[in-house]
Amino acid sequence: HLKDTGKSPKARQIAAIRKAGCLPIVRVIARGLTQDQALLIEATLLWQLGKFTTNLVAGHNSRQIFREHDTLHRNEPGFDFSRRIHFFNMGNYEHRCWYDCRTHGFVSAGYGARYRDQAKKLQAGDIVVVYLIKKGYVGVGRVLAEAVPAREFRVGKTPLRKLRLKAPKMLHDSDDLENCEYVVRVKWLVANKQEGALWKPGLFTTQLVRPSLDNQPKTRRYIEDNWNVRFEDLLAEGE
Structure with a gap:
């Protein structure tokens, strides 16, 4: 020195x-x-x-x-949260269905704090890989905004209650902020119909709502090869 x-x-x-x-x-x-x-x-x-x-x-x-100076007032990726690749469990029910999610650009979870909190942990820039229960992988999307109660979500300027949704009970428990559906806005990069779900024995699956795919290299590679995406590039684009 x-x-x-x-x-x-x-x-x-x-x-x-x-x-x-x-x-x-x-x-x-x-x-x-x-x-x-x-x-x-x-x-x-x-x-x-x-x-x-x-x-x-x-x-x-x-x-x-080290984080940049004068950024303590906002959430910074890599410091307050890290952009990650998330498996996201999706089912077709009266209160939630893949068709609505694919058509209107969102994923959702609800019926209790346990599920609500999983949706709320998704951050803008995260990548979600949607698994349709008993079908396979159907979509890859980039999270655009954090979860909000279904009654507050808009598609453009239109609230969900004014849309013709395939899931008629999407707005269940609207006045109950613990049990209502929480909706996360997503930009789809791949969004296939359920008939085109991607699956083969040995790919990762779980009953958890939103586990990480960080430790599932075989599944990530299979999705990348079949859908011509590169998760590393997608995460970098969100920086």
Whole structure:
């Protein structure tokens, strides 16, 4: 550090100390650290001061692991939530059906806090891969907005109650915010009819509403190959 002759703020400060006829002093504030740990602590202290989190001498860049300044008032992907690829269980019932979801751009879950909370954990930019129960995979979509009660959801300017839905009880328990249906707006990248569901033995399935597909590489590859999508690219496009 003391040999740094560049134009960084740190180098200018060292030069000013020497110009004044003094010697820069280095004091140890932590010991027993690896180089990476030491650089991370340095970057943390710089971040706290509101300065750049780049160590120019060592070529160590910590920008990827520190949030930008002045963003504490909003949710930041990768810090407050991470964009992920989610399996989403879908069934055809009186209160929810794939036809309506595919036609009007949404997924939904309801009938209790357990299911409501799974829908509410989806964040804008997440990718949902819809599995139609007993049929197979039918769609891939990008989440556009967080879940809202069905009574508040609009298709354009039209509320769900004014649409001719295939699921006649979609607005069940409308006045009960724990048990009503929660609707998540989605932009479909692939949305097949149930007759075109993608399935073969060995693909991932579960009774859970919204598990991650992070640890299901075989299923992800099969979907990518058959639908000509690349999940890594889709997540990057949402950045």
